[in-house]
Amino acid sequence: MSDLLLSARDLTVRFGGVLAVNGVSFDVPRGGVFTLIGPNGAGKTTVFNLISRIYTPTSGTIEFDGVRIDRSPPHRIADLGIARTFQNIELFEHATVLQNLLIGRHMHRRSGFWSELVFAPDVRRAERETRRKVEEVIDFLDLQHYRDTMVAGLPYGVRKVVELARALCMEPRLLLLDEPSSGLNVEETGDMAFWIEDIRDDLGITVLMVEHDMSLVSKVSDRVLAMNQGEVLAVGTPAQVQNDPSVVEAYLGTADDATSLRRVA
Amino acid sequence: MRFLFKTRYDQDIDLARHAGDRLWYGLLLALLVIAPAWLPEYWLAQLTFVLIYGVVGVGLMLLAGYTGLFSLGHAAFLGVGAYTETVLASMGWPFPLSLAAATALSAAVGAIVGLPALRVKGIYLAIATLAFGFIVEEILARWESVTGGNAGKIVPTLDVFGWKADTPASFYFVCLVVAVIATLAVLNLLRAPTGRAFVAIRDSEISAQSMGIHLARYKTLSFMVSAALAGVGGALYAHQIRFLSPDQFGILQSIDLLLMIVIGGLGSIHGAFLGALFLITMPQLITLGKDYLPGAVAEATGLQAFVYGIVLIAFVLFEPMGLYGRWLKLRTWFDLFPFYRAGMFRRQKSFQKSDRLR
Numbered sequence: 001m002s003d004l005l006l007s008a009r010d011l012t013v014r015f016g017g018v019l020a021v022n023g024v025s026f027d028v029p030r031g032g033v034f035t036l037i038g039p040n041g042a043g044k045t046t047v048f049n050l051i052s053r054i055y056t057p058t059s060g061t062i063e064f065d066g067v068r069i070d071r072s073p074p075h076r077i078a079d080l081g082i083a084r085t086f087q088n089i090e091l092f093e094h095a096t097v098l099q100n101l102l103i104g105r106h107m108h109r110r111s112g113f114w115s116e117l118v119f120a121p122d123v124r125r126a127e128r129e130t131r132r133k134v135e136e137v138i139d140f141l142d143l144q145h146y147r148d149t150m151v152a153g154l155p156y157g158v159r160k161v162v163e164l165a166r167a168l169c170m171e172p173r174l175l176l177l178d179e180p181s182s183g184l185n186v187e188e189t190g191d192m193a194f195w196i197e198d199i200r201d202d203l204g205i206t207v208l209m210v211e212h213d214m215s216l217v218s219k220v221s222d223r224v225l226a227m228n229q230g231e232v233l234a235v236g237t238p239a240q241v242q243n244d245p246s247v248v249e250a251y252l253g254t255a256d257d258a259t260s261l262r263r264v265a
Numbered sequence: 266m267r268f269l270f271k272t273r274y275d276q277d278i279d280l281a282r283h284a285g286d287r288l289w290y291g292l293l294l295a296l297l298v299i300a301p302a303w304l305p306e307y308w309l310a311q312l313t314f315v316l317i318y319g320v321v322g323v324g325l326m327l328l329a330g331y332t333g334l335f336s337l338g339h340a341a342f343l344g345v346g347a348y349t350e351t352v353l354a355s356m357g358w359p360f361p362l363s364l365a366a367a368t369a370l371s372a373a374v375g376a377i378v379g380l381p382a383l384r385v386k387g388i389y390l391a392i393a394t395l396a397f398g399f400i401v402e403e404i405l406a407r408w409e410s411v412t413g414g415n416a417g418k419i420v421p422t423l424d425v426f427g428w429k430a431d432t433p434a435s436f437y438f439v440c441l442v443v444a445v446i447a448t449l450a451v452l453n454l455l456r457a458p459t460g461r462a463f464v465a466i467r468d469s470e471i472s473a474q475s476m477g478i479h480l481a482r483y484k485t486l487s488f489m490v491s492a493a494l495a496g497v498g499g500a501l502y503a504h505q506i507r508f509l510s511p512d513q514f515g516i517l518q519s520i521d522l523l524l525m526i527v528i529g530g531l532g533s534i535h536g537a538f539l540g541a542l543f544l545i546t547m548p549q550l551i552t553l554g555k556d557y558l559p560g561a562v563a564e565a566t567g568l569q570a571f572v573y574g575i576v577l578i579a580f581v582l583f584e585p586m587g588l589y590g591r592w593l594k595l596r597t598w599f600d601l602f603p604f605y606r607a608g609m610f611r612r613q614k615s616f617q618k619s620d621r622l623r
Contacts, residue, residue: 052475078477092468094532098277103465107477109458113486116457117450123457124278131274170476
């Protein structure tokens, strides 16, 4: 077993004439938090959608734990042990929090269609076991209070946590978080940082996330990859990447840009 | 007001949430069992229709209300079930076998019709199923050697290995048993992983997929179960109506079925039966009401369609959750009296939809 959980090689995606991701290669080590940063439109979410197989790469390969996944059907990704959350929360709105989490256990189901029709004793046993597992996640993320609430009536910050909980119910080996702090206030972002650390340390799940909030990134990340315009700028520890000249340039522009601006003004 | 303290997982898993549920549903079942003793024959026949349409409604509810796939051709499955049953019963098959065959054939046809559902959704799926409905109606009319064509076909008496359901009461019991079994089976499915997968597909396909739900498989399965139940309903319908002709399974029937579950309340099994009750009693009520209307209005053609249309529009505008939603609100009002607030069931608007992944 190598210590690389996920490795992408020369990933390229072209949407018509737009080169969304261009020859991106990176390795996510087992354990730890790996963060993708970059300005808007850098291709971070596209990389996520490539891993969860919503998009198919134009060229390049993705290996998860030694298995090629860049051509496998999207629903197989969950079975392999990759869970994800979405930037704009994709919960099942007309269901309670508990039901949402139960759906997260779908890949662990054992009952067949016919025994479900008569709700045979083994289905009931499996259901009890499913609920026990879900309660563990509810306890882990302090969601007891919202268990029977409809998602449609929950505030945004709680939905974000419910989506995280649903992903954890899948018992993944790799958790993809697409902007876990977007739309959260300072306190909620702080909580999210604690949970991400707990997920890494207590549950031993490798986290791959896209994030804009640099304080959260430097707090929880073990490694950071900076992207711009579909290409990799820098990889390293949070401090290394933040001080990399090409990253500074992508976010703030160069000194030359600043002087030329001044001249125009 | 009742507070439920949950101490065991089984309290969530069981169909009855508490003793009150068992009492009321037990009473309802008892009332239905003794119905032939106190209902006049005409109303017993109407109740039989309610049960038959209820079975079809439960199937359509599973598809439209729980999986989010709308079918405008459901009468076709009803027709497949009805004609299969009639043809096999005429050949002397006993009812359990012919019913199983009718169910299986409808399910198989459902799997084929489900194929476009893997690619299109919403209004486009409705059009695809509508076209399918026309095709089946046409086949029923043209395949004269089997269906009798537009001349129609007489349905033999229901026969279970020699026992004949030749009185309204005995046939009513057959329908009651079938309806109870079908409803329990669907409820079981809905509280198991398969039912949850249906709901997941309804609310967010992209998310369902990332949970490991095989979209194509579950959509096809939903279509098959739904069509199978329509086939069961069709087989019973054939024996109840005693004479089949293709025009009974046309677009109007399909719209009636869809109307039934929308008015009953999408996303609830109660809604399927409340909708069936509405669908069967409404024409009776209109007929009764005619006596009190001025002659020109009472005799006008299309009065029934007009009233249906008005009721449907009223429901979509004022009570999107249907009859069952109305009942829930009424119950909550009594539960919380005097603290019920007008906005309690109002949905919070979500402003995140615009840039959702498709």
